[in-house]
Amino acid sequence: MVQFEEERARWLEAKNRRKRYLDLHPDYFEDASLELADPLLYDRLIRRFQTAAEREAEGRSKGFSGQMATDLWRAEAKKDALDHPDPASLFTYSRGPEGEIREADKDEVPMTKEEGKAWWRDEMTQRFLRGGDGDFDYKTVDGNDKYDDPEKERDRQEAYFDSMESDFDTDGEGKEKVLTGETGIQDY
Structure with missing residues (x-):
């Protein structure tokens, strides 16, 4: 114990x-690599609220190979989420009648860009505190x-x-000091 x-x-x-x-x-x-920690969650909490210009700027900052790697990670994560659904996940994925990937939201989802960023930050904080950042x-x-x-x-x-x-009021040996002499009154 x-x-x-x-x-x-x-x-x-x-x-x-x-x-x-x-x-x-x-x-x-x-850190841009934090997106790769959970590409699907990043997609649903951050990218979902980005404008086309913001996505383009983010892509340019990563470079062509960085953008390709991110897209590949996201596609692999979606495939994995289809094959092995996680009931604890905020979002689930399923195949539609045409084979397309559909996203099924849970009851609570962020409604604004600020909410999405707050959720993302909270999820990444919890992941870091648990020791889940392998890098x-x-x-x-x-x-x-x-x-x-x-x-x-x-x-x-x-x-x-x-x-x-x-020992401010003792003589250093535990005995109380007896104050004598000075009264604190100044004589002029």
């Missing part, structure tokens, strides 16, 4: 450090106390100083 609690404490510490890392590095969400070296964050919560450090320091006995 003790080992389980220690393991859980380590897991929570790592998860908190990962969250702190994301707070300090918001550029993590700007990221989590050891650099999990074992680094630089990503500890500053409040936690402050609490630790306060507990340390609270545990120390004050």
